[in-house]
Amino acid sequence: MAVKYVEFTHKVNKADVPVCDILGVRLAVTDMQKLVEFTEKNLKDLSGDYYCFSNVHTAVMAHDDRHYRMVQNGGAIAAPDGGPLSYVGRRRGYADMQRVAGPSFMEEIFAISGEKGYRHYFYGATQETLDKMREKLEREYPDLVIAGMYSPPFRRLTDEEDCEVVRMINDAHPDFVWVGLGAPKQEIWMARHRGRVDGLMAGVGAAFDYYAENIKRAPLWMQSCNLEWLYRLAQNPKKLFRRYLYTNLKFLWLIYVMKK
Numbered sequence: 001m002a003v004k005y006v007e008f009t010h011k012v013n014k015a016d017v018p019v020c021d022i023l024g025v026r027l028a029v030t031d032m033q034k035l036v037e038f039t040e041k042n043l044k045d046l047s048g049d050y051y052c053f054s055n056v057h058t059a060v061m062a063h064d065d066r067h068y069r070m071v072q073n074g075g076a077i078a079a080p081d082g083g084p085l086s087y088v089g090r091r092r093g094y095a096d097m098q099r100v101a102g103p104s105f106m107e108e109i110f111a112i113s114g115e116k117g118y119r120h121y122f123y124g125a126t127q128e129t130l131d132k133m134r135e136k137l138e139r140e141y142p143d144l145v146i147a148g149m150y151s152p153p154f155r156r157l158t159d160e161e162d163c164e165v166v167r168m169i170n171d172a173h174p175d176f177v178w179v180g181l182g183a184p185k186q187e188i189w190m191a192r193h194r195g196r197v198d199g200l201m202a203g204v205g206a207a208f209d210y211y212a213e214n215i216k217r218a219p220l221w222m223q224s225c226n227l228e229w230l231y232r233l234a235q236n237p238k239k240l241f242r243r244y245l246y247t248n249l250k251f252l253w254l255i256y257v258m259k260k
Contacts, residue, residue: 011045012076020089020097023063023251023260025054025072027080027089031098035079036108040116043175043200050075050190050201053102055082058183060247063254068184071191076200079105083223088255103207103217106178114143121172121199122149123165123189124180125208132212147172152181166196174199180208 017038019026028035039046052058052072059082062069072078079100080086089097109118122130130149137144150165157165169177177199179186186203193201209215215235217223254260 010049010076012042012049014076017077018094019078020092020094022085022088023059023254024069025059025062025078027054027085027097028077028100029089029094029097030077030079030100031096032100032104032108034096035077035100035105036112038077039109039200040112043118046076046200047175047198048195050187050194050203051105052078052187052190052203053081053100053105053205054078054085055183056084056251057082057243057247058187059085060250060254061184063260068187071184071187074191074194081205084251101223102202102204103210106202106204106207109176110137110141110144113145114141117145118175119145119147119173119199121147121169121174121177122180122208123152123169123177124186125151125212127151129208129212129214132214133208136211136213147174166193170198177201178207179203180205182206 018029020029021027030038052075054062054072058068058072062072079102080089080097081099081101083099086097086099110120112118113120122133125133130151134146134149137146148169150168152165177197179190179201181189181203182205183203186205190201190203206215210217
């Protein structure tokens with residue numbers, strides 16, 4: 001999973017955002033309002049950088065894989081998407097650490113984009129999903145500027161194809177590049193394109209499928225009770241059962257037994 005970086009210097013001082021180390025991932029001590037405000041204030045300097053939204057699954061993967069841990073820690077922000085992560089952070093003395101889910105962050109940015117004039121590019125999913133998503137976004141956010149959408153093939157792009165994708169994104173002059181490839185693929189893609197792609201990249205996982213209504217998001221009460229994973233499991237047990245069984249149990253072991 002080694003990632004080749006281009007030379008890149010963070011323009012935003014990462015020391016301005018306190019972090020809590022959980023399983024080796026330096027998670028931002030923040031909440032939704034603070035992250036939105038930080039993003040608005042620093043958006044120009046965040047261009048070319050990326051946000052990860054980390055949950056139990058990705059934290060355990062990062063613990064197990066040094067290269068992926070570097071990817072998680074290599075962007076501007078690793079936000080605590082998973083409720084258990086923010087809970088552990090608060091137990092460790094970071095009282096202001098709250099869950100910041102990638103799809104919810106995306107919605108918060110959409111809500112202010114008309115006023116701010118933000119331009120958005122969407123990279124990932126299938127063309128059918130992107131078409132459904134565009135239809136819903138144009139209906140719910142009529143002032144939202146969709147600068148472009150691209151569904152990459154389900155294989156690694158050649159160097160020539162990758163350069164063309166970078167050119168296509170940059171020609172659209174986005175402020176935000178939303179990446180919906182799923183973990184760990186989306187984080188690796190962002191790390192490989194750090195400093196090459198204009199705009200702030202944000203890996204938002206299943207957000208594209210939520211907007212296209214391919215899958216339903218958990219009710220708010222389940223989200224607030226850290227049970228969104230259970231709702232997703234009920235919708236797709238064949239795909240998610242083994243993942244959740246392994247990562248959730250290992251997370252509990254590492255945090256409460258190994259004290260990491």
